[in-house]
Amino acid sequence: MPRRQNDTTAADPPLVPFWHDPAKRGMLLQIVVLLLALGVGYVLVANTQANLQRQSIATGFGFIQHEAGFEIGEPAIPYSAADSYGRALLVGALNTLRVSFTGIIFTLIFGSVVGVARLSRNWLISHLAKVFIEVMQNIPLLLQLFFWYALFYEAFPSPREALNPLRGVFVSNRGLIFGVPIEHPAHGWMLIALLAGIVLWRLLVWWGRGLQERTGTIVPVHRLGIALCLLLSLLVWLAAGAPTAMNMPVFKGFNFQGGMSVSPEFSALLIGLVLYTSAFVAEIVRAGIQSVAHGQVEAAMAIGLRPGQVLHLVIFPQATRVIVPPLTSQMLNLTKNSSLAIAIGYSDFVSVANTTINQTGQAIEGVALIMVVYLFFSLSTSAFMNWYNKKTALVER
Amino acid sequence: MKITRLIALVAAISLLIGGLAVAGKDFDAVKKKGYLQAGVNGGVFGFGMPDAKGVWKGLDVDTARAIAAAIFGDADKVKFTPLTAQQRFTALQSGEIDVLTRNATRTLSRETQLGLNFVTVNYYDGQGFMVAKKLGVKSAKELDGATICVLPGTTTEQNVADYFRNNKIKWKPVVIESTTELAKTFFAGRCDVLTSDASQLAGARSVAPKPEDYVILPEIISKEPLAPVVRHGDDQFRDIVDFTVLAMINAEELGITSKNVDAMLKSKDPVVQRFLGVTAGNGAALGLDEKWAYNIVKQVGNYGEVFERNVGPNTTLGIERGLNALWTAGGLMYSPPFK
Numbered sequence: 126m127p128r129r130q131n132d133t134t135a136a137d138p139p140l141v142p143f144w145h146d147p148a149k150r151g152m153l154l155q156i157v158v159l160l161l162a163l164g165v166g167y168v169l170v171a172n173t174q175a176n177l178q179r180q181s182i183a184t185g186f187g188f189i190q191h192e193a194g195f196e197i198g199e200p201a202i203p204y205s206a207a208d209s210y211g212r213a214l215l216v217g218a219l220n221t222l223r224v225s226f227t228g229i230i231f232t233l234i235f236g237s238v239v240g241v242a243r244l245s246r247n248w249l250i251s252h253l254a255k256v257f258i259e260v261m262q263n264i265p266l267l268l269q270l271f272f273w274y275a276l277f278y279e280a281f282p283s284p285r286e287a288l289n290p291l292r293g294v295f296v297s298n299r300g301l302i303f304g305v306p307i308e309h310p311a312h313g314w315m316l317i318a319l320l321a322g323i324v325l326w327r328l329l330v331w332w333g334r335g336l337q338e339r340t341g342t343i344v345p346v347h348r349l350g351i352a353l354c355l356l357l358s359l360l361v362w363l364a365a366g367a368p369t370a371m372n373m374p375v376f377k378g379f380n381f382q383g384g385m386s387v388s389p390e391f392s393a394l395l396i397g398l399v400l401y402t403s404a405f406v407a408e409i410v411r412a413g414i415q416s417v418a419h420g421q422v423e424a425a426m427a428i429g430l431r432p433g434q435v436l437h438l439v440i441f442p443q444a445t446r447v448i449v450p451p452l453t454s455q456m457l458n459l460t461k462n463s464s465l466a467i468a469i470g471y472s473d474f475v476s477v478a479n480t481t482i483n484q485t486g487q488a489i490e491g492v493a494l495i496m497v498v499y500l501f502f503s504l505s506t507s508a509f510m511n512w513y514n515k516k517t518a519l520v521e522r
Numbered sequence: 523m524k525i526t527r528l529i530a531l532v533a534a535i536s537l538l539i540g541g542l543a544v545a546g547k548d549f550d551a552v553k554k555k556g557y558l559q560a561g562v563n564g565g566v567f568g569f570g571m572p573d574a575k576g577v578w579k580g581l582d583v584d585t586a587r588a589i590a591a592a593i594f595g596d597a598d599k600v601k602f603t604p605l606t607a608q609q610r611f612t613a614l615q616s617g618e619i620d621v622l623t624r625n626a627t628r629t630l631s632r633e634t635q636l637g638l639n640f641v642t643v644n645y646y647d648g649q650g651f652m653v654a655k656k657l658g659v660k661s662a663k664e665l666d667g668a669t670i671c672v673l674p675g676t677t678t679e680q681n682v683a684d685y686f687r688n689n690k691i692k693w694k695p696v697v698i699e700s701t702t703e704l705a706k707t708f709f710a711g712r713c714d715v716l717t718s719d720a721s722q723l724a725g726a727r728s729v730a731p732k733p734e735d736y737v738i739l740p741e742i743i744s745k746e747p748l749a750p751v752v753r754h755g756d757d758q759f760r761d762i763v764d765f766t767v768l769a770m771i772n773a774e775e776l777g778i779t780s781k782n783v784d785a786m787l788k789s790k791d792p793v794v795q796r797f798l799g800v801t802a803g804n805g806a807a808l809g810l811d812e813k814w815a816y817n818i819v820k821q822v823g824n825y826g827e828v829f830e831r832n833v834g835p836n837t838t839l840g841i842e843r844g845l846n847a848l849w850t851a852g853g854l855m856y857s858p859p860f861k
Binding site for chain 1: 607611631634638666674680682684700753755
């Protein structure tokens with residue numbers, strides 16, 4: 126240190142000593158803080174390693190490749206007990222992703238509907254929405270999950286006496302089981318037809334806007350577009366010889382074989398998460414809508430827009446910029462809350478990771494994995510939402 | 523200069539923390555604390571569960587009480603921590619509990635990778651299946667396509683996967699962390715089968731809404747030697763826990779019960795005298811009071827008494843001694859000499 130002082134003195138005599146220079150002092154402080162953080166981190170890691178070694182607990186991530194030896198309830202990708210812990214954890218992560226993603230979509234739709242209903246001029250609707258919000262927000266989510274899960278296995282009959290509301294659809298305490306079409310080459314072509322329909326729809330919208338600007342004529346482009354999509358898919362299906370073969374669930378032995386099923390664990394978790402988070406989203410949407418000055422609505426009405434158009438063209442675009450930031454944190458909450466799955470038997474990432482920790486005894490590695498996975502999910506969600514927020518932010522002209 | 527001082531500081535802190543982490547062996551820590559912290563089940567009738575008055579009851583609970591009796595001369599100097607199957611080993615590794623008496627199966631990987639020591643088995647169990655009578659299932663081999671309720675993180679979970687894989691039977695697991703919640707789910711019909719150690723199935727059935735509606739299938743698909751567990755690193759504490767279980771077995775072999783233990787103090791048999799501490803030696807060797815075995819038998823009872831009281835034929839569980847009888851009666855319970 127004295128050397129450095131001498132150097133500066135030689136070059137250009139300073140008016141103030143370096144510890145009175147805010148820039149240099151700031152730099153020095155930052156270096157000290159960084160060293161402290163590194164030091165604490167080093168102590169923690171070294172101490173943990175020493176302790177693990179002393180207690181002869183296995184360390185490292187080698188277990189990832191070992192055979193897991195346990196089954197998982199509803200894997201999204203093929204999985205058996207003979208697969209590795211790594212694959213088991215991947216199945217768990219995909220299960221978390223599945224319930225969070227579906228949950229977020231439903232929450233956005235349902236929460237917005239309740240939020241708009243809360244502002245309805247109809248007394249009954251607005252008060253129903255209010256009661257819903259208050260009840261959902263004020264009961265702990267874990268209790269709600271137990272309630273929905275118990276409802277599934279207590280209220281629905283055993284698979285032998287399954288309810289059969291529609292042909293090929295069965296509801297029992299094993300979940301919802303329904304028939305699905307057997308795979309056929311026509312399905313791929315139908316998907317292509319659907320995509321073509323969507324492209325045509327976009328073109329239609331572009332053409333419609335031009336027409337409206339030139340002549341003032343409004344063409345119902347969206348209705349036409351949807352009809353076009355459906356019609357194209359239907360034509361392709363007919364052209365392929367109208368394959369109708371279905372993979373129908375059949376009761377055999379203990380349970381239904383064939384078809385697709387949605388388990389009570391998944392359903393209970395999804396319903397619980399969606400209803401709980403919707404209550405918060407509804408309040409955010411309500412606040413967003415109320416943040417738009419009333420004069421805007423009056424002005425929109427004055428130029429002859431219908432109520433639907435007022436909502437769609439005037440209120441929502443302005444409300445979005447208020448709604449999006451708090452909405453992001455609700456989405457993150459939903460993802461994190463999905464780890465309560467363990468209480469009602471849905472095999473999410475935490476559940477699989479816990480079993481792995483228990484069998485390998487490597488709690489530190491397991492918990493680190495849990496942290497990394499949730500961090501990844503949360504950061505991806507918030508990165509997407511930040512991008513969306515920028516996109517929808519009001520452009521000042 | 524600042525930096526060297528900082529490094530010195532960091533080194534000092536690390537020494538301090540490191541020093542704290544290795545100081546105090548488990549036994550000294552327990553003695554200093556004045557009570558034993560035992561991890562137990564909390565939800566399995568007959569092994570570890572509080573009764574209606576909140577008093578902990580069960581075979582595993584009594585084992586923990588016996589350890590407290592050996593160390594402190596008072597079976598009540600023990601506090602219980604209810605743990606799920608997934609939490610139990612981490613709780614022991616981290617030092618949250620001193621000893622785990624929670625029907626844990628001894629396996630090679632747990633003994634080695636978890637850094638734990640299992641002591642003498644206090645219950646020989648095996649995994650079975652329970653189904654509703656009305657399904658008309660007679661054997662586990664008929665369970666193709668069944669949905670099975672199982673506790674996550676147990677040997678049970680692995681055994682059932684192994685067994686069905688070996689027999690090429692398809693099945694679906696439903697895993698719920700809490701024992702009571704899992705049983706409730708099974709009795710409500712969410713699963714066709716509940717699988718666990720046979721003793722636990724008996725325990726679950728005894729608290730079912732209609733116990734007579736359920737049968738336990740004849741197949742026992744695994745060996746489950748259940749034993750108390752301690753951490754690596756304190757052999758003295760390990761010996762104490764080990765010989766506490768053995769003392770209960772030895773007392774039964776010698777015919778000493780909580781009722782006659784005072785009379786037995788006057789016994790002329792040198793083996794009994796040595797066991798009860800009339801002739802000194804055993805206590806000092808373990809670092810305990812010479813009355814340690816006397817205290818165990820007097821306050822908790824011998825193994826037979828503990829078995830009969832918690833799970834035996836006269837309880838709601840109604841389990842026969844079977845493998846858990848003394849070796850002289852065709853079982854596996856056998857104690858080395860106490861000398």
